Amino acid sequence: MTPEPLLAALSASAVPVLPVVVVEDAAGAVPLARALVAGGLPVMEVTLRTPAALDAIRAVAAEVPECLVGAGTVRSARGVADAVGAGARFLVSPGCTGGLLDAMEASGVPCLPGVSTASEALALLERGVREMKFFPAQAAGGAAYLSALAGPLPEARFCPTGGVTAGSAREYLSLPNVGCVGGTWVAPPAALAARDWTRVESLARAAAGLCAGVRRGGAGSAQV
Numbered sequence: 775m776t777p778e779p780l781l782a783a784l785s786a787s788a789v790p791v792l793p794v795v796v797v798e799d800a801a802g803a804v805p806l807a808r809a810l811v812a813g814g815l816p817v818m819e820v821t822l823r824t825p826a827a828l829d830a831i832r833a834v835a836a837e838v839p840e841c842l843v844g845a846g847t848v849r850s851a852r853g854v855a856d857a858v859g860a861g862a863r864f865l866v867s868p869g870c871t872g873g874l875l876d877a878m879e880a881s882g883v884p885c886l887p888g889v890s891t892a893s894e895a896l897a898l899l900e901r902g903v904r905e906m907k908f909f910p911a912q913a914a915g916g917a918a919y920l921s922a923l924a925g926p927l928p929e930a931r932f933c934p935t936g937g938v939t940a941g942s943a944r945e946y947l948s949l950p951n952v953g954c955v956g957g958t959w960v961a962p963p964a965a966l967a968a969r970d971w972t973r974v975e976s977l978a979r980a981a982a983g984l985c986a987g988v989r990r991g992g993a994g995s996a997q998v
């Protein structure tokens with residue numbers, strides 16, 4: 775069964791912003807998810823970069839069902855299995871290999887494999903994958919680069935991540951080939967370390983306000 779495309783769903787939602795979080799303390803994951811939901815962003819990508827990540831996914835999946843929790847920094851078939859086993863409802867990777875894509879597709883949950891070049895995007899399109907993460911977005915060329923890909927690769931839809939900020943999110947979202955934007959600016963490591971959920975909620979609310987209603991791409995506008 776082909777899972778529901780993630781970017782299409784986020785793009786169609788009121789607020790196409792994907793908070794990326796690096797969780798050092800699994801005990802903070804539930805209040806973090808609740809703060810994001812309260813701020814208007816009911817989705818969270820937990821990067822598999824810390825020992826606490828899988829417990830964090832497990833806790834949010836069990837206790838905050840209104841938050842769509844997924845895993846980021848998925849780099850291997852093992853990471854796919856661990857993340858889905860913990861309850862991840864989507865998977866995001868910084869780059870992609872054939873083996874990783876096989877595992878992601880077999881997982882049964884929506885995936886955003888990472889690319890940063892036209893050739894990598896073409897390789898995914900060749901496999902029938904139209905939704906991808908563009909990483910590291912800012913360092914790889916930013917909105918100008920993505921805009922340039924829209925001509926030759928009109929069917930590809932991207933989630934730019936890596937260096938995206940409150941200041942650049944709207945510019946990305948105004949591109950026809952961007953379905954949502956992602957990043958840690960909504961839940962910065964310092965706020966998580968301080969367990970400052972009020973700050974996270976207010977950053978989420980600001981991001982939601984900033985990005986609501988921006989004209990954007992997404993599967994709905996994907997004309998091939």
Ligand SMILES: O=C(O)C(=O)C[C@H](O)[C@H](O)COP(=O)(O)O
Nearest residue numbers: 846847867868935936937957958
């Ligand atoms: O490796 C992955 O799969 C990732 O999830 C990478 C993250 O999306 C970015 O590292 C977030 O970048 P910043 O928003 O600039 O902090």
